Amino acid sequence: MLIKENKIWDMSENLATPEGAFLNRRELMKAAGIGGLSLGIGGFMSSSAFAEVDPTADLYPAKRNEAFVLDRGLTPEDVNLKYNNFYEFGSHKQIYNNAQKLQTRPWEVMIDGMVEKPMTIGFDDLVRKMPLEERLYRHRCVEAWSMTIPWSGFALKELVKLANPLSSAKFVKMETFHDPKMASGQKQAWYPWAYTECLSIEEATNDLAFMVTGAYGKPLAKQFGAPLRLALPWKYGFKSIKSIVKISFVEKMPKSFWETLNGSEYGFWANVNPKYDHPRWSQATERVLHTGKRVPTLIYNGYGDQVASMYSSLKGRTAFF
Numbered sequence: 001m002l003i004k005e006n007k008i009w010d011m012s013e014n015l016a017t018p019e020g021a022f023l024n025r026r027e028l029m030k031a032a033g034i035g036g037l038s039l040g041i042g043g044f045m046s047s048s049a050f051a052e053v054d055p056t057a058d059l060y061p062a063k064r065n066e067a068f069v070l071d072r073g074l075t076p077e078d079v080n081l082k083y084n085n086f087y088e089f090g091s092h093k094q095i096y097n098n099a100q101k102l103q104t105r106p107w108e109v110m111i112d113g114m115v116e117k118p119m120t121i122g123f124d125d126l127v128r129k130m131p132l133e134e135r136l137y138r139h140r141c142v143e144a145w146s147m148t149i150p151w152s153g154f155a156l157k158e159l160v161k162l163a164n165p166l167s168s169a170k171f172v173k174m175e176t177f178h179d180p181k182m183a184s185g186q187k188q189a190w191y192p193w194a195y196t197e198c199l200s201i202e203e204a205t206n207d208l209a210f211m212v213t214g215a216y217g218k219p220l221a222k223q224f225g226a227p228l229r230l231a232l233p234w235k236y237g238f239k240s241i242k243s244i245v246k247i248s249f250v251e252k253m254p255k256s257f258w259e260t261l262n263g264s265e266y267g268f269w270a271n272v273n274p275k276y277d278h279p280r281w282s283q284a285t286e287r288v289l290h291t292g293k294r295v296p297t298l299i300y301n302g303y304g305d306q307v308a309s310m311y312s313s314l315k316g317r318t319a320f321f
Ligand SMILES: Nc1nc2c(c(=O)[nH]1)N[C@H]1C(S)=C(S)[C@@H](COP(=O)(O)O)O[C@H]1N2
Pocket: 083, 084, 085, 086, 087, 088, 140, 141, 142, 176, 195, 223, 224, 225, 237, 238, 239, 240, 241, 242, 243
């Protein structure tokens, strides 16, 4: 059983509700015509992210979908903003500063492979075609830490619909940008850039698969993988690829970034399971960011009701590796 967290948690959850603070700020930003430099609501981010006017700022906060509830409080925004995995900007957690070099406009997403009509679409056009909503999600990194976050975005299945894949397409492969001049981590030539991830068509059209365009009621901060990243809350965090520039519908299961780097530690499915340890550490429990607590890890990270049936034909560890 997971224990209800203390009052600080409850407060942070209140702060994340779309009403009140965010709405006021949006109105203020509109009135000011520029970012919220002097507003000071978003802590240190108000000077960096909002110094540039985000052309999608008017879309946030998105209406929360109340179907997605958490068993614990939200991780405070300032904690999540300063503890990230984004190897393009360094192989450690404190990449938030370096990640501000990420140029998110213009941003185009190529959709190709086995689709009715391949296309390249500007991010700002894409996001305005999609039904945006807010979802509270858990996130479990394979490194045995976890967080919770109010993502904004749209169901991946909506994008699959837009792409109109052929029936022969079996997998959806996604790729991050590759630009070592902008992202110094990509100068580390031993990594198999660009970062790629992949899911089956069935997974991509599962209700839980979510394309993220915002967090905490605002456009996505750069360190979270702006302007477009994935969130697959039942899988280990590395499947949730950031800063996507290409989405390909393919017939054969491709190899991902981590699988290419170390196939004996990172497999294709990567579904969370406390029973199957990583070769170098236990997956039985997780350190919940900011709380100083360790809690038991749940199978499929607690989302089994929605996803377990997709893996009924896979036996034992194969469904999770
Ligand atoms: N392009 C890219 N996507 C990525 C990563 C990365 O290094 N590069 N790291 C992954 C890992 S291991 C995790 S845990 C999450 C971290 O997301 P967060 O920084 O928003 O918490 O992003 C995932 N997506």
